[in-house]
Amino acid sequence: SQQGEEDPQALSIQEGENATMNCSYKTSINNLQWYRQNSGRGLVHLILIRSNEREKHSGRLRVTLDTSKKSSSLLITASRAADTASYFCATDLANAGGTSYGKLTFGQGTILTVHP
Amino acid sequence: EAQVTQNPRYLITVTGKKLTVTCSQNMNHEYMSWYRQDPGLGLRQIYYSMNVEVTDKGDVPEGYKVSRKEKRNFPLILESPSPNQTSLYFCASSLWGPSGGASSTGELFFGEGSRLTVL
DSSP: OOSSEEEOSEEEEETTSOEEEEEEOSSOEEEEEEEEEOTTSOEEEEEEEETTOSEEEETTEEEEEETTTTEEEEEEOSOOGGGOEEEEEEEEEEOTTSOEEEEEEEOOOEEEEEEO | OOOEEEEOSEEEEOTTOOEEEEEEESSOOSEEEEEEEETTTEEEEEEEEEETTEEEEOSOOTTOEEOOSSTTBOOEEESSOOGGGOEEEEEEEESSOTTOBTTBOOOOEEOOOEEEEEO
């Protein structure tokens, strides 16, 4: 199975509500990144959190990382119809010594629909 | 404008007819990578390159070749395409790779994708 697995697979909310997406992974990481993809387009980087960080903010985005549980969450506050997209977590895998393999492994994504 | 450019964007071909998908970046990035995206499977890494003349297999390299003769270009070659290679392909680049460094966040910049159909 994939290194990163997102939950839920699909999320439907109303404008103004918060959206929370979760990501779980299996092996040690250097960092975890979140990307957004609008229908069939290229992915766009949203935020990166390193393995020694627990929380990061960027505008309406809040990301948490729990390395003991090997999980991360992305919170989008006060969502807008324009936030409708697929969201992917991606992990930069590390070996036992903490060195990156140079591979960024993506999960299957969460499809977020925000209704006006 | 900083960008990753892929060509062709759409291609329909037949089994066994060799094809190349080109990828070029104008950001002087050391790291480049190819992914394929299939419904229900997310993005899977095919090959990546940490710098010129250095390439490594990703998770699904079978049936693909790559080369990195210059920093800006990273073509994906399908020597004998088969229907199971029908997919949406993305090229991506990063300054130093996904782990980043003092001057880089590790962010990947993606092209707009190449939709390939093999009949």
